[in-house]
Every structure is written in structure tokens, then in C-alpha cells.
Amino acid sequence: MNPPRVFISYSHDSAEHKKWVLDFSTTLRNRGIDAVLDQWDLKPGDDLPHFMETQLELAEYVLMICTEKYVEKANAGEGGVGYEKMIMTSSLLSKIDSSKVIPIIRQAGSDKRPTFLKSKLYINFSNDADLEYNLDDLLRVLLNAPLYEKPEIGTNPFKPIEDSRPDRTSDGVKEVMKLVSNCFEKWTLEYISYQEVITNSTMHRLTLDRYIKTATDQGLFKWVGEEYLKFTEKGLDYLVSHKIIA
Numbered sequence: 001m002n003p004p005r006v007f008i009s010y011s012h013d014s015a016e017h018k019k020w021v022l023d024f025s026t027t028l029r030n031r032g033i034d035a036v037l038d039q040w041d042l043k044p045g046d047d048l049p050h051f052m053e054t055q056l057e058l059a060e061y062v063l064m065i066c067t068e069k070y071v072e073k074a075n076a077g078e079g080g081v082g083y084e085k086m087i088m089t090s091s092l093l094s095k096i097d098s099s100k101v102i103p104i105i106r107q108a109g110s111d112k113r114p115t116f117l118k119s120k121l122y123i124n125f126s127n128d129a130d131l132e133y134n135l136d137d138l139l140r141v142l143l144n145a146p147l148y149e150k151p152e153i154g155t156n157p158f159k160p161i162e163d164s165r166p167d168r169t170s171d172g173v174k175e176v177m178k179l180v181s182n183c184f185e186k187w188t189l190e191y192i193s194y195q196e197v198i199t200n201s202t203m204h205r206l207t208l209d210r211y212i213k214t215a216t217d218q219g220l221f222k223w224v225g226e227e228y229l230k231f232t233e234k235g236l237d238y239l240v241s242h243k244i245i246a
Contacts, residue, residue: 003034004142007055009088010065011073020106021065024125027135033142056092061142062101064088066113066122074114090116102141172211174242175203177220180229181244191230 006028010021018039028035036055042048056062064070070087077089093101093116103113103122113122123138125131140146183200184192201208212229215221220235231239239245 003032004060004144005034005036005058006061006063006142007059008035008037008063008065009052011067011070011087013067013069017067017106024065028139028142031135031139033139052088052092053095056088056096059096060100062088062096063138064101064103064114064117065106066103067107068110068112071107071112071114074116088114090114093117102138104138172203172207173215173218173220174244176208176211176215177235177238177242178244180221180231181239184231189228191224191228194227194229197229 008021008025010017012018022037022039025035025037025039036059038051041055042051064074073087074089077091088101098117098120101117101120103117103120105111105113105122105124105126108126110126111122111124113120123134125134179201180192180197183196187193187196197212198205198208203211212221215235216223218234219232220238221229222232224230
């Protein structure tokens with residue numbers, strides 16, 4: 001993967017601030033970021049507006065180092081017209097995708113950003129004690145290495161009701177199939193005595209007869225004479241598909 005190209009926009013507030021920006025940009029380069037900074041990439045005689053527009057177009061991200069002076073000059077539209085004012089303004093922003101701009105807060109006790117970026121989320125570097133913590137946040141964005149991966153969407157656990165097999169304990173047919181299967185397990189013949197089913201049933205006799213008739217009508221049983229029930233192939237498939245037998 002090619003290192004992400006990042007343009008650093010800041011104001012030349014003081015020698016101390018320029019040194020902080022230089023150290024910050026050096027740290028980014030040491031950690032896999034192709035940081036572009038005027039202190040490295042510009043020399044006297046270069047065309048500053050051309051440099052800024054070219055680098056903004058080439059950059060994957062733009063870091064705006066926001067101090068009070070930077071915000072003031074950006075709002076006034078004074079940036080980008082002199083070597084001392086490496087500031088991105090709304091006119092420059094209109095030439096690039098604003099989604100790649102990340103405000104970096106550097107002023108103490110304030111989170112002011114240029115008006116045209118007021119709604120954007122920022123990373124606060126105003127407290128040097130939290131430098132490594134905030135660098136981790138920033139680098140994860142620039143390197144597309146989020147701390148938490150968004151999980152994939154699982155499969156729908158529900159089936160349309162018309163495609164689902166009835167599988168409730170109140171399903172009388174299923175209860176009868178379970179009953180007859182349990183009786184059959186104790187029986188030595190290939191069919192089961194109707195009287196044996198009655199003896200082992202907890203249903204009312206009329207309810208039992210109704211569900212036996214329903215199961216027979218569905219082709220799950222067939223009668224052998226008038227006294228015995230036998231599972232059909234369809235009935236055996238029912239037992240397996242409803243996990244009554246393995």
C-alpha cells in the first residue's frame with residue numbers, strides 16, 4: 001500500500017508553533033504518512049498559490065492546524081497569499097473534496113475552527129500530554145486502520161411464514177406423530193396397535209382421533225385393517241424433517 005499523501009495547512013504564528021508543526025509532521029512521516037509541509041517542500045521564489053492548489057489536489061487528506069490566528073485569517077480569507085500564511089480558505093476548499101479535510105485543534109481552551117468547517121469532527125492536539133493518544137486516533141484515520149471493524153450483517157434468522165414448517169407443541173398432528181413414533185419404538189412389528197396409541201396418549205380420545213384422521217388424510221399414516229397404524233414414506237420423512245427421529 002502506498003503511504004497516504006497528507007498536506008499540512010497551518011499559520012506561521014510564531015517560531016515555537018512552526019517548530020511544533022515541523023515535529024508533528026516529522027512524526028507523521030516516521031509512522032508511514034507522506035506528509036507535505038512548506039518547511040520541506042517550498043523555497044524562496046516558489047509560487048505559493050500554485051504550490052497549495054497542486055498539493056491540495058494531490059493530497060488524500062488535508063490537516064488544518066487550527067490556532068486562533070489560523071481561524072481568524074481563514075475566516076477573513078487572508079490565507080494562501082503569502083509565504084507566511086500557509087492557510088486554507090473557503091475558496092481553496094471549493095476546489096477539493098471537503099470530506100478529506102481533518103481539523104487539528106492546537107489552541108488551548110478552545111475548539112474554534114474556520115466557519116466553513118464548523119460542523120466537521122476534529123482531533124484535539126491542544127494538550128501535549130495526550131499526544132500519543134491523539135496520534136493513534138489520527139493515524140488510524142489516515143492509514144484506514146480502525147480500532148473496531150464494523151461487523152458483517154448476518155443472515156435473517158426468520159423465514160417467511162408460508163415457507164416455515166409448523167413446529168409448535170400445540171400442533172396436534174406433530175404431537176400425534178411423536179406419540180405414534182414413541183409407541184412404535186417399543187413395538188416389534190412394522191405397524192402399531194391403535195389401542196397401544198390410545199393407552200399412551202394424554203389427549204382426549206376425540207382429539208386424538210381427529211388428529212390421527214388429519215395425519216392420515218395428509219398421507220403420513222395408513223391403516224392396516226381397522227386396528228393398526230403404519231407410517232408411510234411421507235410420514236417417515238415428516239419424522240426426520242421435524243427432528244422427531246434422527
